[in-house]
Amino acid sequence: MGELFRSEEMTLAQLFLQSEAAYCCVSELGELGMVQFRDLNPDVNVFQRKFVNEVRRCEEMDRKLRFVEKEIKKANIPTVDTGENPEVPFPRDMIDLEATFEKLENELKEINTNQEALKKNFLELTELKHILRRTQQFFDEMEDPALMEESSALMEGNEGGRGAPLRLGFVAGVISRERIPTFERMLWRVCRGNVFLRQAEIEDPLEDPATGDQVHKSVFIIFFQGDQLKNRVKKICEGFRASLYPCPETPQERKEMAAGVNTRIDDLQMERSGSTVPSILNRMTTKQTPPTFNKTNKFTSGFQNIVDAYGIGNYREINPAPYTIITFPFLFAVMFGDMGHGVLMTCAALYLVIRESRILSQKTDNEMFNMVFAGRYIILLMGIFSVYTGIIYNDCFSKSLNMFGSGWSVRPMFSPKGANWTFETLNENKVLQLDPAVPGVFNGPYPLGIDPIWNIATNKLTFLxxxxxxxxxxxxxxxxxxxxxxxxxxxxxxxxxxxxxxxxxxxxxxxxxxxxxxxxxxxxxxxxxxxxxxxxxxxxxxxxxxxxxxxxxxxxxxxxxxxxxxxxxxxxxxxxxxxxxxxxxxxxxxxxxxxxxxxxxxxxxxxxxxxxxxxxxxxxxxxxxxxxxxxxxxxxxxxxxxxxxxxxxxxxxxxxxxxxxxxYLRLWALSLAHAQLSEVLWTMVMHLGLSSRSGGGFFGLSIIFAAFAMLTVCILLIMEGLSAFLHALRLHWVEFQNKFYTGQGFKFVPFSFESILEGRFDE
Structure with a gap:
């Protein structure tokens, strides 16, 4: 039994529950998030309540989950937050969850223990490798007579000048680099200068198996005489947490031990497969032709697919794709040249390029859209080049732009010599034929592209x-x-x-x-x-x-x-x-x-x-x-x-x-066909709406413009664009690539889980 406040009217209410139904009812209320519970037994200790065991179990599962989460983050494994709030599990499922969490925790602890043991073993072997190498250098240096006399004089002087021959013992180990100065002073004071210390830094930092931090350490070797000094030295090393390792006295034994240490290190670094036998990679000599691999990115992949559709290139054969990036959209634009249509195509492709990340995240099964989206950069370049050739043709939705003024001083056919054209004479004379042979008519070429006067000339088609x-x-x-x-x-x-x-x-x-x-x-x-x-x-x-x-x-x-x-x-x-x-x-x-x-x-x-x-x-x-x-x-x-x-x-x-x-004359034929279709569409549709003087006004023009826009997209952009695309494809496959490209190789298809998951395993 309990009392609760409910939101909205803030009504205080009592709810009587059976013990078996309490879990489900409270979980539903928790999903709603609309009630507040009141504690009717504030004086009762938390540990004396009936549900304390269940709370402890939940806290233990929460601890295990946090442990798993910490290990996931420690291993740099990415996790995806879907933002969804899962439903509360049923009571019978809590037992399964508890067992699963227990199993995960035990497995991770065992893995961590084994990994820490391997890291510790690897660290010890690495330190021992450096000790053996540095110790050999120390002994080689000790063979220098001057250094031997110095060390002998130092230790003999501290022992009161006794002239008996010295038989020195030594210990070798590894210590943290920052403790070296204090360690050296302590040795000198405790042993009263009767020890000889040599140390050298380890260049590469070593990983601490407990914390995972990179620690800089140094190798040291301490020479002394007698067991009393040996015990003092070992206690000092233990106090400074230095790691001591056995080091043989003879060079041959040190060499054999170093070889064994290197072998064990190589075994620990083997492919992590658990196998004691290393894998063997043997480079074979063969006359078989290797597969072909062309590295691409999201921009060049579409053009490479155009080339690969003709045939996969032979191994190391020159790849036509880099040149196709320029020649393909250019030849397309020669057939499709129109400023207006090129701008529309460029805008459509630019939309796909800008929103490509969002579109990729929203996968669709529409094959037609996927095909267009895959070629978005091809379409973008085709649109840009079409704008360029449209400027050269001075063609925008079948109309010419008079930006620089015509280079023709045109006259009516029956007007006096020297009389120039006006809008009135253009309206009166429906026939205009340009003849460059007439003196005083042609004054020079148009600054950029084709002169706009050709758009109203009757011999326009002959000239083009x-x-x-x-x-x-x-x-x-x-x-x-x-x-x-x-x-x-x-x-x-x-x-x-x-x-x-x-x-x-x-x-x-x-x-x-x-x-x-x-x-x-x-x-x-x-x-x-x-x-x-x-x-x-x-x-x-x-x-x-x-x-x-x-x-x-x-x-x-x-x-x-x-x-x-x-x-x-x-x-x-x-x-x-x-x-x-x-x-x-x-x-x-x-x-x-x-x-x-x-x-x-x-x-x-x-x-x-x-x-x-x-x-x-x-x-x-x-x-x-x-x-x-x-x-x-x-x-x-x-x-x-x-x-x-x-x-x-x-x-x-x-x-x-x-x-x-x-x-290649198809460039000429399709260019004229596109221009004529564009002109027919303007004349038969848009021209009627603009020249209409009926009372429909804006409403009628809106309907005509909608029809004009729809026909422009369906006929001139899609159908004509597809036709020009196919013809440009043929010009590259047959007329261009067959001059140098064999295309009889086979594609390199590596084994990749990413490709399999994305459904690209059949490529």
Whole structure:
């Protein structure tokens, strides 16, 4: 029975409980936290109350819990506070909890006892190791005649000048460094100077097994004569809590004892597995290809996944991912270039980046969202680059920004010469065609990007077609030549000189002679033909086709510069000469090297060179890696297989240069498609709302803007963005990476509990 106050109206009430139900009722009241108990027996001693045994049991369990908590903190084991308040256990569960706590306490005490014993044993062995090492140094120093005479004279003088030969005893031990001065004075006073003390500091601090503190100690050795002084010295060492250790007198015994101590220390430091046999790590020599591991972080992991989706790189092969970080979002932006759409994409990715910690803590099973979130940094760079290319295109939701004023002094088609355009004339004349050939019209280029006047010109598409097509070819050829250049680093690292001289050099010369020359023609045409003579400029496409066909009798397409025919003939012949280098010469050299390698073992007999095998200098430049793929494991060199393989590679590269260059025209096609879709969406939706003069007003414009925003996100951001992403992916996989990246390795997947718990064990 008890009385209690309840909150709110503060009513005093009595509650009668059965003894069996008291625990559950009080626990429920404790969960509610709305009552206050009054003690009706304030004069009764606490130890005389009925529930004193239960309280003692709870206090004992609390003590055990605090002991476990202290050990957890001592071991630096992180604990997670969920903030949840568990329910009060039932009385029958308290017995199980009590037994569990008892078991945990006993186990921890046993572990602590064993650990303390091991630490104490380790400390004693470590101190003994230092004693043996320092003692040997002391004895070596004592062999110095001058020092021997000094110590003998000191002890003989204190003994009254007796000339009998001294037979000194000694004790060795370890003492705390701060007690050395007092310890030395006490020895001198008690023994009346009849002892000789040598001490040296231990460089590294030692761990106290009882407290875990780091203690600085010193090794000492005390020489004396007689048992009386020996007893005094030991009592002084005991009083200063110095640890004494047995130390043999002969150097050989000390050496053997030191070896045994080091062995025991090594046993204590063994892998903590409880095994008396140490594990053996043997580094094996093998011809098997090791797995590939590329270290990444949260920023680079997405780009590495793009590369790994094509194929895991061979071991130590150059990794395309660092270059993909720049080239991938840039090529995407060339196809997706729009300032407005780029800003929206950047903001969406920036939101995921800023809130990544919270999103990671709230795990979701939505695979689509997880995929987008994993590529948040890729999307962020794609958005930033899209803003940049949008500025170059001067395109923002299909509209141009007139920030610097147009570079055209435009006139109506039938207006007097010199009359400039006004807004009135623009409204009256719906057709505007820009012609750079008209004098006094084009005053110079726009400071940044494309002139905004092209946005209202009827020949806008013709101009953009020419500009973006040439830009795509330039970017594509530069991208491919960069990929071929990266193959040089692979050949240098793997020491394949044959692949350099008969692989890389012919490939780069072939591409530079044809398509590198085409880029030079593009830039030459842009600089040599100004706005007033551009109509008379010859076609680059026809000129390039005639160059490859040696057709120079076409009168419809005049030369771009003087001496063009001679230069182009030389370039085509150089390109054609590269083909047999890759196709025939490399195959024949491989065969020759195989024969050299075959006779390499028989070229010397008794120190005399026989046969026609290679010299040491010739053997040093052979491409053994190229030969090993044919002759490893005893396989014979099959000239037909090598010739067919080399022919396939040569034809694939030469034709690929043409098809890959044409493939980069997708940059031009998707850029125009994105711009046209954006313009159609503006014209068909937003333009109607802005030009409407009905009474709907703001309400109608709000509905139209909502539809425009939804279509912009769904069509231009998601669908067009996904399309540009896939095309940029193809350009990297097929046109760029195949120039230097084999991608036939396998990934290094270490055994990791963290990966297993996070569900990444199947990667």
């Amino acid at each position: 077609n020419s500009f973006k097509m040439k830009m795509s070819v330039i970017l594509g050829v530069i991208h491919m030549m960069f990929g071929v250049s990266l193959s040089l680093f692979n050949h240098l690292y793997f020491k394949k000189p044959l692949n350099i001289f008969l692989g890389f050099i012919p490939e780069i010369v072939f591409m530079a002679s044809l398509f590198g020359y085409l880029i030079i023609l593009v830039f030459y045409k842009w600089t040599a033909y100004d706005a007033f003579t551009s109509k008379d400029a010859p076609s680059l496409l026809i000129a390039f086709i005639n160059m490859c066909l040696f057709n120079y009798g076409d009168v419809t397409n005049k030369p771009l510069y003087r001496g063009q025919m001679g230069i182009q003939i030389v370039l085509v012949l150089i390109a054609l000469a590269c083909v047999p280098c890759m196709l025939i010469v490399k195959t024949m050299v491989l065969r020759r090297q195989h024969l050299w390698k075959k006779h390499l073992g028989t070229q010397k007999f008794g120190g005399v060179r026989v046969g026609n095998g290679p010299t040491e200098d010739e053997a040093g430049i052979m491409d053994h890696d190229a030969l090993s793929q044919h002759s490893e494991d005893g396989d014979e060199f099959d000239f037909g297989d090598v010739a067919v393989h080399q022919a396939i590679h040569t034809i694939e590269y030469c034709l690929g240069c043409i098809s890959n260059t044409a493939s």
